Amino acid sequence: MNAFLSVQHVSKQFGGVAALHDCSLSFAKGRVTGIIGPNGAGKTTLLNAITGLVKPDRGSVVFDGHEVTGLPMHRIASLGLVRTFQIVRELRGLTVLENLLLSPPHQVGERIGGALFARPLVKRQDQKNAFKAREILQRLGLWRVADHSAAALSGGQKKLLEIARALLPDPKFILLDEPAAGVAPPLLKDIIRLIKELSAEGVSFALVEHDMHLISEVCHDVHVMAEGTALVSGSFADVTADQRVIDAYLGMAL
């Protein structure tokens, strides 16, 4: 497999807990890769270690030929590797459009120096972002609520807004943590369609998800994690038939 993103022997301890233990996984370019596993398996920590939110204790993360292990999140994002974030309390009071325009952590204007020395550039960037924000909101069916407070959105619309924020910097690879959680079926269909469309346009995805319908619908490859490490990888059909996976879930419904 031609790895676009490769995680090699990554470990991460929190106090006495090994959230990741010698975890090695790879993700192919242009594909949607699912990450499944029981609660506490280390899935969210893996996404955080990949995107720079958490610094691995050991091991390496290589994205698109760049060693990114331990780099700050904005540096990793500027290479095109981003994760979605929940709309936090402070942002819920802002409008949908404002949420989008404030989001990218690696905008020129937010770099030290950039804000001081590149004002015309910042302005151009703002205008470009405003235009793109509109395009993205239209595409995601959120344009008609662009001026509504983000707090008024449904659970599913909030998930779409999280994805919208990740799309603004034109990422090559998007990591999603439980995109289906709390989403009603009609909007879940929209999210599934969006992931498929973006994938067809060349964006790669990794998604952590408990909703096996979503995993089976959109994922080309699936990694199963348990106890901080990768257990089995393959197609959805392969991994769900694997006895080690069934044992790891100990009878939980797949």
Ligand SMILES: Nc1ncnc2c1ncn2[C@@H]1O[C@H](COP(=O)(O)OP(=O)(O)O)[C@@H](O)[C@H]1O
């Ligand atoms: N910031 C943290 N501080 C302490 N323990 C953590 C932290 N983040 C995760 N953990 C622990 O690491 C393990 C893996 O957690 P997590 O990555 O959230 O798993 P998953 O997303 O698969 O449910 C769990 O035991 C969790 O309690």
Ligand SMILES: [Mg+2]
């Ligand atoms: Mg999690």
